[in-house]
Amino acid sequence: MYPHLQYFSIFAVNVLFFLSCAIAYPKNNLVNSNTQAQNNHAQQPQNNQQSEIKRLNAEAIAASQQGRFTAALQRLQKALVISKELANSSWEAVTLNNLGRVYQNQGDYSQALSFFFTALRINKELSVKETTPGQAYTDLGKTYSNIGYLFDIQNKPELAVFFYKHCLINREKVRLNPSVFSAPQPDAYSITVAQTYRFLGEGLLKQGRVAEAQRTIDLLKVEELEEYLHNVPGNQRTAKGINILPIEKPIKQQLDQTLDNAVVLGKELTKLRNIPPQKRSPQQNQRINQLVGNQQQLLEAFNKFITSPAVTAQIDQISRTARRQNLDLENINEIRDNLARLPQKSVLLYPLVLKDRLELVLVTPDSPPIHRPVAVTREQLNQTIVTFREALTNPSRNIKKPASQLYAWLIKPIENDLQQVKTQTLIYAPDDQLRYVPLAALYDGKQWLVERFNVNHITATSLTNLNSPRTSTLRVLAGAFTRGNFEVALGNRQVDFSGLPFAGREVESLAAIIPQTKKLLNDDFSPQATVPQMDDYPIVHLATHAAFVVGKPEDSFILFGNGDRVNLTDIGTWSLPRVDLVVLSACETGLGGKLGNGEEILGFGYQIQKTGARAAIASLWAVDDGGTQALMNAFYTTLSSGKFTKAEALRQAQIALINGDSQAKNQDTSAAVGSNLTHPYYWGSFILIGNGL
Template identity: 70%
Template sequence: MQPNLRYVSLITLTILSLLGFGMVYPDKNQVTTNTRLKYNFGEKAQALSQNNQLLEIERLNEEAIKESRQGQSEEALQRLQQALAITRERGERSWEAVTFNNIGRIYQSQRKYPEALQSYQQALLINRELGDLVRLGKTYSNIGYLFDIQNQPELAIFFYKHCLINREKARLNPSALSAPQPNAYSITVSQTYRILGERLLKQERVAEAQRTMDLLKVEELEEYLQAVPGNKRTVKGINIAATEKPIKQKLDQTLDSAVALGKELTTLRKISPKERSLEQKQRIEQLVLNQQQLLDKFNEFINSPSVKAQVDQISRTARRQNLDLENLNELRDNLARLPQKSAILYPLILKDSLELVLVTPESPPIHRTVAVKRENLHQTIGAFRQALINPSRNIKAPARQLYDWLIKPIEKDLKQSGTQTLIYAPDEQLRYIPLTALYDGKQWLVQRLGVNHITSASLTNLNTPQESTLRVLAGAFTKGNYQIKVGNRQVAFAGLPFATQEVENLAATVPETTKLLDDAFSPKVAVPQMDDYTIVHLATHAAFVVGKPEDSFILFGNGDRVNLRNVATWSLPHVDLVVLSACETGLGGKLGNGEEILGFGYQMQQTGARAAIASLWSVDDGGTQALMSAFYGIISTGNLTKAETLRQAQVSLINGSWKVRSHNVPVGAVSDFSHPYYWASFILIGNGL
C-alpha cells in the first residue's frame, strides 16, 4: 500500500512580510489578523535592551510551549511570532531556528501538518546555514516525527536517519553535544534512535536496525555522562539506502540552494528595518519567496507518483538487501577473528514487544520478535532479581521465563552458528540481571555459553589480545565501618571479612601480586601504581546508583571514594582487567534503566583498561572468595580468554569443583555455592579475550 503523502501537496500561499522579515503562512492559518499588533511586536523588539533580548526570546518560547500544552495554541503562536520578530531584529539566527521549530510543534499539535512541515523546513535551512550539526539533527528528528505520527514510516525513517547522521558527526566535538539545548524538539535524541530502530525492524531492515541499536548505546552514554566522544566507527553514522538516494539528492540540492539565498537574506537583515532602501525591502521579500518556492518544489517532488512508488518500494527492497554492508562486514570480521565462535546479541525493549537482533560471523543479522509487554518484562526482571539476591527463593520460574523470551527464539541460530560466547549489549532494565543465570529447564545458560557484556560494538575493541604475564595489584577493605551518603540516605559500609583471604589466595596463585590493605589501600597510593600491573583487583565496596555519575562510587580501604565520573581520569592503558569483587546495583530496590552500569563499563574503557569484572549485587563473602580463587586459578594457566575463564569459574561453583582449586576453605563457611546468588552476579564488560 502506498503511503499517504497528501499533506505535502502544493498549497497556494499568500506571502506576508512582517516588517520585511518575510515570515510565511498560509492565508487560512495566519497567526494573527491584527496588523497593528504585528507592528507593535516589531516596536517592542526595538525597544528591548540588547542584554534583555535573548532572555525575552527564551521566555516567549517557554511560555508559548506552556500555553500550547494547556490548549491555548493561538496565544502560543502569537508569542512565537513576537519572539521571531526579536530574533530577526537582533540577528539571532540560532534562536530564530528554535522559534521556527516551536511554531512547527504547535501546528503539529493542531494537526496542521503542512504548516508544521513548513516551519520545520525553515528551521532546517537556518541550522544548515549555521553548520549547527546538533540542532540540525534534532530538526531532522522533528520532521521524521511529523511523518511518523501520520503513519508514513518510510519517510519517517529517512529523516530520522539524518538526525543520526548529523548527531554522529557532531560527536567528534563532544563539547557541542553537552551544551544546553532549548526545548524545541518533539522527542529526545535517544528516543529518535530507539524509534528508528523499531521502525527499521518492523520493515525487516535488520542490518540498519543493528547499527541504530549499537549507536543508541552511545547516545544513552551521552545522556548519562555527557561529552562522550565519537570515533572513526561512530562517525560513519548509518547508510542511506539506494532507494532513498534520489530523495536525499533532491533534499540536498534544495537545501543548498535555499541556504545560498539565506546567506544573502541574513546580510540584508543586518540592516535596520528603518534604514533599508525600497530595493532592499523588495529583495528580502523576493529571497523569502524564492526560498519558499524551493521548499514547495521539494514537497511537490516527494508527492509525485514516481517518488510515491519509490518510497513504497523502500521497505520491500530493504528486506532483500544487506544494507549498511561496510559497518556490518567490519563487525562480522571482528567476530570471525575471535578465538571462540562468538555472536552479538542486541535486545531492544519496546512497549509491546522485545526485539532481538543476533549478529554472527557468517549470516545476515537475524531478527526475532517476542510478544511481551514492557510492564510484564519489567515485572519478571524484578522477580528474577529478587530471587537472585535471596538464595532461599525459588529462582527457576522467572529464570525459565526470561530464557524463553531472550534465548529460546534464537536457540537454533546459536546452535547452527556454533556459538560458544555470546557478546551481549543489554537494553534498559536487562542491565540489572545476568544472562548467565537464565534457565532452560535442565541447566543454566552459563553451562552452555560464555557471556561477555559490551557497551557498544562501536566503542569496543573486541580483538585486542591480553597480556601474557600476570601481574596483580590487589587492594582490600577488610575492617572498619564507613557511613556513606548514597542518594538521599546514609548507608553503612563495613569491612569485608573474607577479603583478606581473597587477596591471600590470589597472591598464592599469582606470585607477582602486590597487596594493599585498609589504610594502605587509598586512591593516593593505589591509583598511581595501577598501570604497572595487568590486573587490578579491588576487594571493596562499589555502588552503582540510579541518578548522576557522581552518585556512583568505589570505596577505598581508608574511607576515600572515587565517583564514577572521576574513574575516567585514571590512566590504565597497560591494564588488561579491572576486577571489582563487591559491587552493588539497585540499592534500596530502585531500578532505573541501567545507565549507571552502562556508564561504569564505558568509564573503565576510557581509562584504557581492556575489560572489567563487576558484580550486580553484593555477594556472600565466602562465595566471592570461592569464585575469585577459581577464576585466578584458571586464568593463571594462560590458556583461556577472560570470558571463558569466568564461565569455567562460575561452572565450578555450580558443580562444586571449586573446592579442588581453593587454597583454603574456611571452617564453618557455606560450602554449597551452586545457587546463582553466589556466582551469577559477576559480569565481564569489555574485551573478553
C-alpha cells in the same frame, strides 16, 4: 530503477524557487512589518532581547502543553519578530521549530512541516559556516528528528526513517567534538536524541532492515552514555554514522541540493530584512511583499509534494529493497570480520526493549544479521526482571521460574540460530533494565546458560576492541577493605559499609595462586597509594564495596580501605592503558531495590574502557563474601593456567561452583556458606564487560 525521481526533480525546481524567495509563515501571518513593534524592540539591549526570546519560547511551550494554542502562537510570533530584528538565526530556528510543535500538537501536520522545513533551511545555512561540526550540526540533526517524528505520528514510517537517519548522521559528526553537547540546549524538539535513535531502530526493524537497525542500536548506547556521563567522545567508527543505502541516495541528493541552493538563494531575503524598514526602497518593499504573498501557495505545494503518492511509492520501494542492500554495509562487514577472528565461535546479541515488544538482533560471523521480534511488553519484562533479581539475591528462593521465562524471551527465539553457528561465546550488549540481568543465570529447563556459552558483556561494538590480546604475564595489584565501618551518603539517606572479613583471605588466596601479587589492605588501600600503581599491573583486583546506583555518575562509587570514595566520574580520569582487567569483587547495583534503565552499569563499563583498561569484572548484587572467595579462587586458578580467555575462565569458575567442585572452595569458605554454592546467588552476579580475551 527509480521511476518516480523524474517527478521529484521537476518539482524540486518549484521548491527551490520557493526557498530562494521567502521564508513563509502561513495562515496567521506570524511575521509582519509592524514598524512600531520593531522599533520598540530595537530599544532593548541585545542580551535583554535574547532573554525575552527565550522566555517567550518557554511560555509558549508551556501554553501548548496545556492546550492553549492561541496563546502559544502569540508568544512565538513575538519571539520570531525579535529574533529577526537581532538577526539571531539560531533563535529564529528554535522559534520556528516550536511553531511546528504547536501546529503538530493541534493536529495541523501540513503547517507543522512548513515550519520545520524552514527551520531546517536556517540550520543548514548555519552549519555551512562551521569549520568543525558543532552546535549548528546538532540543531540541524534535531530538526531532522522533528520532521521524522512528525511523519512517525502520521503512520508514515518510511518517511520517518529517512529523516531520523539524517538526525543520526549529523549527531555522529558532532560526537568527535562532544563538548558541544554540554552547551545549553533550548527546548525546541519533539523527542530526545536517544528517543530518535530508539524510534529509528524500531522503524528499521519493522521494515526488515536489520543491519541498519543494529548500527542504530549500537550508536544508541553511545548516545545514552553521552546523556549520562556527558562529554563522551566518538571515534572514527562512530563518526561514520549510518550508511545511506544506494537506493536512498538519489532522494538524499535531491534533498541536499534543495537545502544547499536554499542557503545560497535565501541570502536575498536575509539582506532585505536587515535593511531598516524606513530605509528600504519601494522596489525592495515590493519584493518582500511579493515573497510574503506567494508563500502560502508554495508551502502547500511543498507539503503536497513530500506526501505525494509518487514520493511515497519511492520511499516504499526503499523499504522493500533495503534488505538486499544490508549485506554491503561496511559496518556489518567490519563486525563480522571481528567476530570471525575471535578464537571461539562468537555472536553478537542486541536486545532492543520497546513499549509493546522486545526485538532481538543477532550478528554472526558468516550470515546476514538476524532479527527476531518477541511478544512481551516492557512492563511485563521489567516485572519479571524484578522477580528474577529478588530470587537471585535470596538463595532460599526458587530461581528457575523467572530464569526460564527470561530464557524464553531472550534466548529461545534465537536458539536454532545459535546452534547453526555452533556458538561458543555470546557477546551481549543489553538494553534498558536488561542491564541488571546476568545472562549466564538464565535457565533453559535443563541447565544454566553459562553451562552452554561464554558470556561477554560490552557497552557498544563501536567503542570496544574485541580482538586485542591480553598480556602473557600475570601480575596483580590487590586491594582489600577488611575491617572498620564507614557511613556513606546515598541520596538523602546514610548507608553503613562494614569491612569484608573474607576480603583479606580472598587476597591471600589470590597471592597464593599468582605469586606476583602486591597486596594493599585497609588504610594502605587508599586512592592516593593505589591509583598511581595500577598501570604497573595487568590485573587490578579490588575486594571492597562499590555501588552503582540510579542517579548521577557522582552517586556511584568505589569505597577504598581508608574510607575515601572515588565516584564514577573520577574513574574516567585514571590512566590504565597497560591494564588488562579490573576486578571489583564486592560491588552491587539497585541499592534500596530501585532499578533505573541500567545507565550506571553501562557508564561503569565505559569509564573502565576510557581508562584504557581492556575489561572489567563486576557484580550486580552484594554476594556472600565467602562465595565470592570461592568464585575468585576458581577464576584465578583457571586464568593462571594460560589456557583460557578471561570470558572462559569466568565461565569455568561459575561452572565449578554449580558442580560443587571442591577445588573452587577451601575449608574456611565451606564453613561459612555450607557446601552448596550451586544457586546463582553465589556465581551469577559476576559479569565481564569489555574485551573477553
